[in-house]
Amino acid sequence: MDNQQVSAALAEVGTLMELLGENPFKVNAYVNASRTISQLTDEISSHVNKGTLGEIAGIGATLQEKITSLVKTGKLEFLEELRAKVPPGLVKMLAIQGLGPKKVKALYDLLQIDSLEKLKIACNENKVADLKGFGAKTQQKILEGIEFLGSVAGRVRLDEASSVANTLLNLLKDMKEVIRIELCGSLRRRKETVKDIDVLVSSKNPAPIMEKFVTASGVIQVLGHGETKSSIFVEALVNGSRIKMQADLRVVKDEEFPFALAYFTGSKEHNVAMRSRAIEYGLKLNEYGLTGEKKNIACKTEEDIYKALDLPYIAPELREDTGEINAALKGTLPTLVESKQIQGVFHNHTTYSDGANTLEEMANKAKSLGLKYLGFGDHSQSLTVANGLSPERVKKQIAEIDELNSKMKGFRIFKGIECDILADGSLDYDDEVLALFDYVVGSVHTHFQMPREEMTQRIIKAMNHPAITMLGHLTGRLVLRRDGYAVNQEAVLQEAVKTKTLIEINAHPMRLDLDWIHCKRAKELGVKLVINPDAHSTEDLEYYEYGVSVARRGWLEKDEIFNTLTTNEVEAYLSDRRKAFTKKK
Template identity: 40%
Template sequence: MTRRNADIAAIFEEIADLLELQQANTFRVRAYRNAARTVSTWPREMAELVAQGGDLDDLPGIGKDLAGKIGEILARGSCDQLDRLRATSPPGITDLLHISGLGPKRVHALYHELGIHTPTQLLSAAREGRIRALPGFGVASERRIAEAVAGHLERARRWPLARVSAHVEALQAYLRAAPGVSRVVVAGSFRRRRDTVGDLDILIVAGAGAALAGYLTAFEEVADVLSQGPTRTSVVLKDGLQVDFRVVGAASFGAAMVYFTGSKAHNLALRRIAQARKLKINEYGVYRDGKRIAGDTEASVYASIGLPGIPPELRENRGEIEAARDGKLPKLVERKDLRGDLHAHTTASDGREGLEQMAVAARAAGLSYLAITDHSHSLGIAHGLDERRLAAHIEAIDRLNEKLDGIVLLKGIEVDILADGRLDLPDAALARLDLVVGAVHSRLDLPREQQTARILRAMDHPHFSILAHPNGRLFGTRGPCELDMDRIIRHAHERGCFLELNCQPDRLDMFDFQCRQASNAGVMIAISSDAHHRNDFRWLSLGVDQARRGWLEAGGVLNALPLPQLRKRLASTMGTR
């Protein structure tokens, strides 16, 4: 069986979790986390590299020891270190580390004092009032834990878009090789590009007599077959994701795409319009008096009820039908509209490539400018920059710009917003930069009013350009901070600064509705990769998907501006108005 990069990365993450629970050396834990990130974002499969004689030691952050473990995982699906750690740890305990507000010390206490090692046990204990008596806990923290674990259990039923994308690529390649298949398209929330996906709906157009049911269930990642038939087969993959395959005729393909892409609210609105015209819409077509009048294409379905085609990302019944009827659908931003990237890291902090390597990779990704925004020094785990190191970094960027061709590096910083709203570096240092990206990395559990006030104070700083990943969420690890985003958006407009849509697959932060809200308020959004490696610029496409769901046009995207216009906008935020 083929082991994919996602499988290897998951094993390294589990090793890191178990080591952390055993209070192992933090550098050792970080080495596994970095290795997981390298493997999961690498553009080629490790199995392919090994089969072609590639040297895994050459991968960034992968030495001989980790390369050996990758080989072991490829050979048998696990490694000795993981087996040993699992044997000495209660089953399921690593899931507790993915709940907001719980770190290794708290998980250790919950297990040793109350025997809790699964989220379900934790929720029961919190609801029964058994946690508040433990040292370091209390009534308020018990309540927050109950809320966090309930949210975690709900989110666990959905998968981040980027994680599902790996399955989609493998499934599409497999299905397109099936005899008689002429077309394979993924519908559902994946096609609408929701940030998380509950299951996959895959539509297949095949010739008459094509026997596909057995072929579908033979896919190597299938763990369980829920149903099997000539037109519909449902399976569960080994990681728990459900996939529904539907075989449709070419004459009904457009109608099936509309129906199975959804959303349910959007489809219901379409049916109401059809009923008013004495038509019937279903997954097979559009019918008048029992005769099919449309359905081979999506455009024909929409045209039959007097509407232009509506982009899948907008199909949530949030005003898109009215906008289509009035000829006011937005011209949604596209990846090609992005001229630059305003958030990237190098080896000066926690990145894994040098300045020149990141510049060359950004240029290869079609960008004409790149902001280097390494961390400030209070984020110790990222080896952030103090004032002295930042000055040297600025000089290095200036020297490199003198020889670069086709790409310009902007001088920036991802500066920590401290708990009281101050920025982590003095004004004199920040004034030398082209932009300042402010970010919250600590005290993410502050109450709503206090967290909001903290950010508003930071935005009032004379050297503040962009608020990074405003909600602070990480898929599977923590939910969003308690924030008054309405106030933050209004303040950004009043102050003249910008908000970031962070494209990191584990973040995708801002939410789609917040993007729309900000755009309506006249606040421009930076779609930024937060790249730490040369391969990470591909994440910009994920951010564009999220922006499209937020109705963003290129005119509302900061890094869609040509460099001269961008510089003017940034200068207005840096105390040089």
Template identity: 60%
Template sequence: MSKDEVADALDEIGTLLELKGENAFRTNAYHNAARVVQQLPGDLKQLVADGKLGAVRGIGEALSLKITTLVTTGKLPYLEDLRATIPAGMVELLRLPGLGPKKVKALHDLLGIDSIEKLKAACESGEVAKQKGFGAKTQDKILEGIRFRDQVGHRVRIDYALPLGTALLEQIREFPGVIRSELCGSLRRRKETVADLDILVSSADAQPIMDRFVKLPEVLQVLGQGPTKSSVLAALHVHGTKVTMQADLRVVEDDQFPFALHYFTGSKEHNIRMRQRAIDRGLTLNEYALANGSRSVPCKTEEDIFAALGLPYIEPELREDTGEIEAGEVKKLPALVADRDIRGVFHNHTTYSDGMASLEEMALACKKLGWEYFGVADHSQSLTIARGLPPGAVRKQWAEIDRLNAQLSGVRIIKGSEVDILEDGSLDYSDELLAGFDYVVASVHSLFNMPEADMTARVCKALSHPAVTMLGHATGRLLLKREGYKINLDEVIKTAATFGKMIEINAQPSRLDLDWKYVKQARAMGVPIVINPDAHSPWELGLYTFGVQVARRGWLTKDDVFNTRGLEDVMKELVRRKSVK
């Protein structure tokens, strides 16, 4: 089993134990272990083989044995037995707003409810409202959650969530009485997908702000309205798609704002570490204050909170308890890469394959963004569905690039190709043709159902080819639509390091592949990262910003990203790499 599969199994155990009513200490041990496993650097199988798993923080002897069984056998009898004791529909009930494991267990014990269909029927008949701990209001909220389940969905991609959150925030900032306001939660940490929107405001008078918020034009339904918190269902059309999400607004006093901003930004794990750090210093930290008994430590900003606890400011993208506290203690937090650092991109398409704009149009769009170079990487010949280029079309494109480079000023077109990795790991063009490109992006576009070992060997063989410069969208995932193909990314990253290859962060919000946890691992192994928009139009070039966000979550600095280099440096490096056999 891969790290992700092991982590999923541990998370599932924690959830099933919650549904059985087990104590929080035991259930949290599994959820925490899942996070630890997912973020382990290196090869989990090797760690198990070396007998070093028990030394990892958060994994005790019992968990170590279970993880070892999962890694070595691919299954765990304990989990299989646990699954048999819990109706599958009970897990699905947890996805409804307001239903935690305790309530789901109560509904099952009291009414035999083990599916959304049964829950809906029980609510509509009024049976749920009769039960102790529920009542009519809870019943109505459950019905609302069921009605909007399909419309709202479980999670929303960041490129859809951010415009809706920003639209609400910009209007809220214009409300009379608003002092400060920010988006919080996973959206502020720039996670790839978002469950709901958290908005924080400071004001001396919350009620008028709440009254205005629930009447914003984006609001479809008011889910709850109180003196300091209101929840609504809001919608916005983003790039032709209607995005519907729950949005929660909280209003605090302005002197509470920094503490609330830190708390509601999260992550939960980061907050736990910060609260413990405060306790270790004789203080308490919560969403309202940093205090010592009755004495509060004045903090005007988040920076002040971190400083009071002996830390430099930690960027929101790093707040996942993956070493940011420890790095802050020794003043080794990275100076994260920013949008302004990008000087050009390499993985893009034109009308030669499945793009929507010409070479010149794409190059000029890059120039308009202030970039120095546009790398064209149209598809290779085997990908006929994307109008992949046969060798003759490649040479025709090269000739046009030469003509345009003689005419254009302020931007250079660099000759590249997105070459398919074939089933056996060979490349889709002859070595002779490959030698004519300035760089090559190697990608998988077919046979996604290959066994993990075969897919890993396929990609690693391609990375060993001298002509390959960088690996494109490493797992082939499509967020919220398609899981990536099974591949051992630990081995892929190791191979990239061995042969001096780069790996891209594909900035298409449907991909965001490589995932930030593996970006961090690649950085640790010295593998250069390239941020590419995989643009098929001038507008899509701007998607690079989502790749920058992934890079920041992966702790990357400007120096870790290849396309922060200027044109002259880039061309020298590409020439050097071509000369290495």
């Protein structure tokens, strides 16, 4: 087992032990060990082989024994024993937002609830509300959580699906039988969630490709194994989570590849619009070709298909039948922003709050990615759960940033903060502290249950504070885990026009907030957006590319994204905002 697999196994042990009511200190030992191993820069197996596991903080004799077993055998008898004791339904219940191990254990002990189905029945019969520590509001939130889980069943986050898909792609792409290979479907259109993986290959000899696909590592079931299409159910470990997905492989002749690529990329609605366009030309368009009574039109690429129908190429991210055909006809398709145009990112966390890496480590990583600047946005003082910064610690961090800026050549670090928007719309620091920053990201982290109008006014009040530069994760949603809080996004965007507040596209794949639909609306209103990874580690810095995907789906161009500006342009902009604030202060 590698680091992530060992980490996932230990995390599962901790969860199962907590469900069984085991000693909290023992539970935390496994949870902490899981986190430590997931963040190791070297291989856990090397520590096992050298006998140096004990040198890792928090890894005592018992854990050393367990980890050694996992690394050497891929199994842990203790984990199997725990799985046998805990009904599988209890683990599934943990997927409901706000329902932790203690509450799940209480439901099991007091009402013998061991499945989502039984939990729903108990809630509908008002049995959960009567339990100590629950109540009517919690019962209602559980019902909403069950409904939410049902609505997203079978879907996987974009980053997780991409990891599984790229593993399959890399497995096949270098085979001598493969002529061309691409991912299709919602993955290629960069939707925020993905149901299954579609892989398309052109080849003259499909059999070896199909064989390698159905025998790939991680395949837990072969759903079909044919000459031109095979389907598998595959499991992979992604960032400590076990991801199970269906993956379909289609192999076509190379002359059919462009047509199949366009067809299986979708969306269904875009394909219908394209077929209608072909009919106007007396042609038939499908996954096999573009044909007519008098002649067939050969196309080597997707671009050729669009050209044959007198259309410019339409990028996959735009293919949702939301006006892209009409825009193509009018010559008004956007020149979409590209990842390489992002010059730097803001809203990043360090060990000063709840991040895993230091200021210097984050800065060096950003520079290695080719970025020209980096802004930090650790949590503010009231968010104690995330080790928010007191004014004294703010000054210490600023001093360290000044020192780093004096050492780093060709790279600029901006001083920022993710400042909590408090319940009444005020900010978490006084103006004297806020004046210390180059920029301020205002975010909501508490009181999610506010009525819609109250939440909207809370955010708008904060936006009108002259220290606020940008608004972080507008709705607070977590993809496939919880809906955002109730807020009038239109009113917030309208206010951003007046206050000139930058609106964040939070690029963390767990958030992707603003969504692409509201990105389009922001574009219409002329609101400037900023793509931020909300990074909590050096690896997370690369998440900004998921934000670029959201921006592209929202029809956004380079000039509509703040962090495509050069370092000097950003410095000038932030300096002007800061001067305006200090004058009003």
